[in-house]
Amino acid sequence: MINYTLKQLYSFESVVRLQSFTKASKELYITQPAVYMQIKQLSQNIGSDLINTQGKTVTATFIGKRLYQSCIEIISMLEQTQSDIEQILDPESGHLQIAVATTTNSFVSRALAKFKKENPKMSFHLEVTNRQLLLEKLKHNNLDLVIMGEPPTDMNLKMQPFMENPLIVIAHPESPLLKNKKNTIKDLINETLITREKGSGTRMTIEKVTGMQFNSDVEINSNEAIIEAVQAGLGIGFVSKHTVKLELQTGVIKQLNTQHFPVTRYWYVVHNEKNKLSPIAERFKNFIINKSFFL
Ligand code: PGA
Numbered sequence: 001m002i003n004y005t006l007k008q009l010y011s012f013e014s015v016v017r018l019q020s021f022t023k024a025s026k027e028l029y030i031t032q033p034a035v036y037m038q039i040k041q042l043s044q045n046i047g048s049d050l051i052n053t054q055g056k057t058v059t060a061t062f063i064g065k066r067l068y069q070s071c072i073e074i075i076s077m078l079e080q081t082q083s084d085i086e087q088i089l090d091p092e093s094g095h096l097q098i099a100v101a102t103t104t105n106s107f108v109s110r111a112l113a114k115f116k117k118e119n120p121k122m123s124f125h126l127e128v129t130n131r132q133l134l135l136e137k138l139k140h141n142n143l144d145l146v147i148m149g150e151p152p153t154d155m156n157l158k159m160q161p162f163m164e165n166p167l168i169v170i171a172h173p174e175s176p177l178l179k180n181k182k183n184t185i186k187d188l189i190n191e192t193l194i195t196r197e198k199g200s201g202t203r204m205t206i207e208k209v210t211g212m213q214f215n216s217d218v219e220i221n222s223n224e225a226i227i228e229a230v231q232a233g234l235g236i237g238f239v240s241k242h243t244v245k246l247e248l249q250t251g252v253i254k255q256l257n258t259q260h261f262p263v264t265r266y267w268y269v270v271h272n273e274k275n276k277l278s279p280i281a282e283r284f285k286n287f288i289i290n291k292s293f294f295l
Pocket of ligand 1: 102104129196202
């Protein structure tokens with residue numbers, strides 16, 4: 001095994017890049033003989049010359065060129081690691097890897113915008129997907145935090161509920177069903193029922209609570225598109241009230257009074273039990289739990 005030291009690799013990289021022992025010694029804040037010594041020892045450890053010293057310019061030998069490539073990668077990896085550690089240690093910076101249920105879209109972007117304003121040095125990657133894919137991501141454990149509807153209890157997760165999520169039935173303002181004081185599930189059966197895709201937590205909950213099995217021809221994997229479809233008169237939709245606030249206010253969509261509804265579900269902030277959260281993830285978790293994005 002070749003015994004490299006980091007000091008030797010840094011010296012070698014600097015000499016080859018700057019093509020000068022003098023410039024390298026200035027860059028590394030060590031004397032020129034000390035740089036020579038590092039490279040001599042490195043050459044001895046490897047058992048080959050690494051630098052051509054004949055002529056005016058300093059160039060790498062064939063083996064030196066190969067080693068130089070690795071030096072660039074090693075040094076860049078170490079620098080990246082150092083910056084990662086600095087970010088983790090500085091609670092106002094750091095990187096947040098977060099995934100959220102499609103339906104949380106109505107408040108998560110607002111929450112992240114406010115949190116980023118308060119923590120301008122932080123960066124984040126946000127993934128928006130349905131419940132089933134969120135569970136897969138939690139299984140692979142490559143996320144800091146997940147925001148989702150009721151998490152399963154058999155997965156060693158740490159979970160904290162923070163907000164209600166009322167699921168409602170929506171209809172076009174001219175739907176005859178709006179005349180009924182309360183619709184039964186049977187009343188809906190002859191309508192075109194527009195549901196979320198299989199794997200959606202919204203769909204799973206509605207099927208569980210009402211006993212309905214959606215065998216509809218119309219499945220849409222976006223709440224916004226379901227709302228558009230209802231507005232266009234395609235049929236009856238099932239969504240979280242959070243996703244349709246504006247349309248209900250303006251009256252382009254109506255909430256249908258229906259047996260079992262609103263179904264009350266909760267939003268949770270979740271992570272794997274064994275994960276120690278980074279300072280920025282801990283801050284974001286508290287920000288969500290305290291609903292600071294509403295303030
Ligand atoms: P979604 O919602 O998967 O339907 O987007 C998440 C949930 O309520 O679990």
